[in-house]
Amino acid sequence: MxxxxxxxxxxxxxxxxxxxxxxxxxxxxxxxxxxxxxxxxxxxxxxxxxxxxxxxxxxxxxxxxxxxxxxxxxxxxxxxxxxxxxxxxxxxxxxxxxxxxxxxxxxxxxxxxxxxxxxxxxxxxxxxxxxxxxxxxxxxxxxxxxxxxxxxxxxxxxxxxxxxxxxxxxxxxxxxxxxxxxxxxxxxxxxxRARMRGIRIGRQRPDGMSPISGEITPTLRALLDPMLAKYARPGVGNPNDAASPGTEVDRVDPSLIAAAAERDSRTATQRTHDAFTLLLSGAVEGTGSGLGSHRGLPVTTVLTMRVEDVERLSGVATTATGGTIPISEALRLAEKSRPYLAVFDHAGLPLHLGRTRRLASPAQRLSLIAALNGCSRPGCDAPASLCAVHHVRDYRTGGPTDIENLVLACDHCHSLINDTDTGWKTVVLAKDSQFPGRTAWIAPAHIDPTRTPRINHRHHTAELLAEVVTNLHRQREHDRQQDRAAHRRWLRKQQPNGPAARTRAATTHPARS
Structure with missing residues (x-):
């Protein structure tokens, strides 16, 4: 057979x-x-x-x-x-x-x-x-x-x-x-040349740096060369020199530029990097004029930082694209940023819109970016900049456009949510759960036969680390209790009048008939 x-x-x-x-x-x-x-x-x-x-x-x-x-x-x-x-x-x-x-x-x-x-x-x-x-x-x-x-x-x-x-x-x-x-x-x-063109920006390393490589076409090279000739020359756009001119270089006395050039100790590659930073800052920061909007927000850098980190001037701020930036650098960017503030209480931004509108407001989106950092489906690492706002309880079935009923989901994961046998479901975890108020996803039966609601820890490694550390402490405390109980049992066996001693005496001196 x-x-x-x-x-x-x-x-x-x-x-x-x-x-x-x-x-x-x-x-x-x-x-x-x-x-x-x-x-x-x-x-x-x-x-x-x-x-x-x-x-x-x-x-x-x-x-x-x-x-x-x-x-x-x-x-x-x-x-x-x-x-x-x-x-x-x-x-x-x-x-x-x-x-x-x-x-x-x-x-x-x-x-x-x-x-x-x-x-x-x-x-x-x-x-x-x-x-x-x-x-x-x-x-x-x-x-x-x-x-x-x-x-x-x-x-x-x-x-x-x-x-x-x-x-x-x-x-x-x-x-x-x-x-x-x-x-x-x-x-x-x-x-x-069109087939070979491409610029690769690698994942951000723990030290905050990101590798970049690729090949550019003659057209892009022709556009970059005059820009770099002006803004990557010595003395211009030096972040370590407060007197170094930036985009306003045309309105500065040439003698000041020459003096800044003499103080400039940067390499050619560092000057090229700083020129890109200078020009992109002017295009993205502030109102982001000329760049339009993306998912309901102006094309600008969205930074989220904790109050305690700002007070200590340590730690990092997170961006809507999933990157990190040192607090000191984030505060410098924030000096020219749009006056948005994410507040997580009912007295702050208008986060509760009920049934008056279907689409989330910019304030709600900013709050979701600050709170969630990215897509909420378990295992997905899509940053907030690639996510849409999803109603946990569908708007068509009466779900309100309130912050408690909103969550971030990337376009791909969002498309997986439906009422078919192969569709995903979303629910808000109850107050007595381990993560109350968080949105959990329920996978279809062919992926998870148990249909257990699960949350995404990819953007919240700190809470996952805290959970593991807590479990380790619990396990160690349990082990210590077990050891103490075993030690007490051993001590009882060693006592002269204890059960173990009486058993040994009965064995050594059997009762006479």
């Missing part, structure tokens, strides 16, 4: 897990140095081949529209939620699968991968996923006008080098190939 596909897949997974488990339990000390190195190579090859299997699974999941059926919309978001991957890792896996994964057409026949040599080497375990990513980066930069045979040859050269070389050296080989294919840059056309 033939096994079903499910049974075969389960057997394969069990075999893989059993093999890995056996390796984990296997002692390594009996191995010779040569055997240890060989085992290291074999495990690395197996891990690389497993990546190719992951790509096939990812492609199959996507072809069956499983992400759409589960409400996660994209395969990237599905991987983040199902496998608990980071945003960057999930995106990297999807991108790699599209380049080196094997797809099938409507008839079920396999289609050759976009990078066939790279895909084959990865499936054999000859190269790592990092090799494949570096090869992909080089191949993306090859102009579209290059002949197909030259493109195939370039990928083959890169793959053959990757089999024996380090991923760090692939860009160098790639530069040589690109220089040969387009020595004077005439083959690259506007479509190639």
């Amino acid at each position: 033939h096994s079903t596909g499910v049974e075969q897949g389960k057997v394969s997974a069990d075999t893989l897990l059993a093999g890995v488990g056996e390796l984990l339990e296997r002692p390594l000390t009996p191995l010779t140095d040569g055997e240890l190195v060989e085992l290291l190579r074999e495990v690395e090859r197996a891990a690389r081949m497993t990546v190719a299997v992951q790509h096939q699974l990812l492609i199959e999941v996507d072809s069956r529209s499983i992400p759409a059926h589960s409400g996660t919309k994209t395969i990237k978001r599905f991987l983040m939620e199902t496998l608990r991957l980071s945003h960057a890792e999930a995106g990297a896996r999807v991108h790699a699968a599209t380049r080196v994964g094997i797809f099938r057409d409507l008839a079920g026949d396999e289609r050759e991968p976009e990078l066939p040599c790279t895909a084959a080497a990865l499936r054999r375990g000859d190269i790592s996923i990092e090799h494949a990513r570096r090869i992909t980066t080089v191949m993306t930069r090859i102009p579209g006008a290059v002949q197909d045979l030259d493109r195939v040859a370039a990928e083959q050269i890169l793959t053959e080098f990757a089999i024996t070389g380090s991923p760090d050296d692939i860009p160098k080989i790639g530069e040589n190939i690109l220089a040969h294919l387009d020595p004077d840059g005439t083959v690259t056309d506007d479509s190639d």
Whole structure:
């Protein structure tokens, strides 16, 4: 009798897990140095081949529209939620699968991968996923006008080098190939430049800094060069020099600019950074004139800070985009900001609109930004700037536009809320709950069969940390009580007239008949 596909897949997974488990339990000390190195190579090859299997699974999941059926919309978001991957890792896996994964057409026949040599080497375990990513980066930069045979040859050269070389050296080989294919840059056309354009702003690090990288088109370069020539020159826009002129540089005595330039110790890259800060501050701060509005608020920086942090001049303020900024810098920005104030009591801003209007007011949105920081669906990390205001109790069924009935939800998560079997639900937690007044989400049964209301801690790590610390204190106190009880029992056993002593006496001197 033939096994079903499910049974075969389960057997394969069990075999893989059993093999890995056996390796984990296997002692390594009996191995010779040569055997240890060989085992290291074999495990690395197996891990690389497993990546190719992951790509096939990812492609199959996507072809069956499983992400759409589960409400996660994209395969990237599905991987983040199902496998608990980071945003960057999930995106990297999807991108790699599209380049080196094997797809099938409507008839079920396999289609050759976009990078066939790279895909084959990865499936054999000859190269790592990092090799494949570096090869992909080089191949993306090859102009579209290059002949197909030259493109195939370039990928083959890169793959053959990757089999024996380090991923760090692939860009160098790639530069040589690109220089040969387009020595004077005439083959690259506007479509190639449009394809390669992009600016990447990485996630903010714990130290507050954010990495930025990318490639810009000749048009953007032509716009930036004169701006930087004026505002990134020495002596202009220096945040460490109160006498340094900013956007008003045209109205300042040239001798003052020259004096400021002599005091300017910034590097060229620091001056470029400060020029962007100077110009964007003028465009965004204040009324945000010329930039219009976004989700009912002017395009401006929204900062939320705690009173105790302001009093101590320490800590950080949070932005509507989920970033942080030191309190000292936030207060400097606030000097020119719009006079909005988030107040969380009934005597403050008009937060209660009842049934008089459906859309939340700017004051309500600002208060929600300050209180929630981002989307309220569990697991979602979308910042407040990407969120809409959602009525927990639907407005169509009588839900008021009051702050107690409003919550933030990003556009994607907002679309998941409906009354179908696959829809999400939102409820306000009762006063006797652990988080009274907070909005909890109830997942559909195919995601959470228990239908337990859950809240999002992604934007409130402090409360989650407090909960964990509280539980640890409770556990330690329980353990101490257990230890004290055990010690008391031990002491009772040691007492001369205690139960243990009487039992020993009865055993040593049995009663005479």
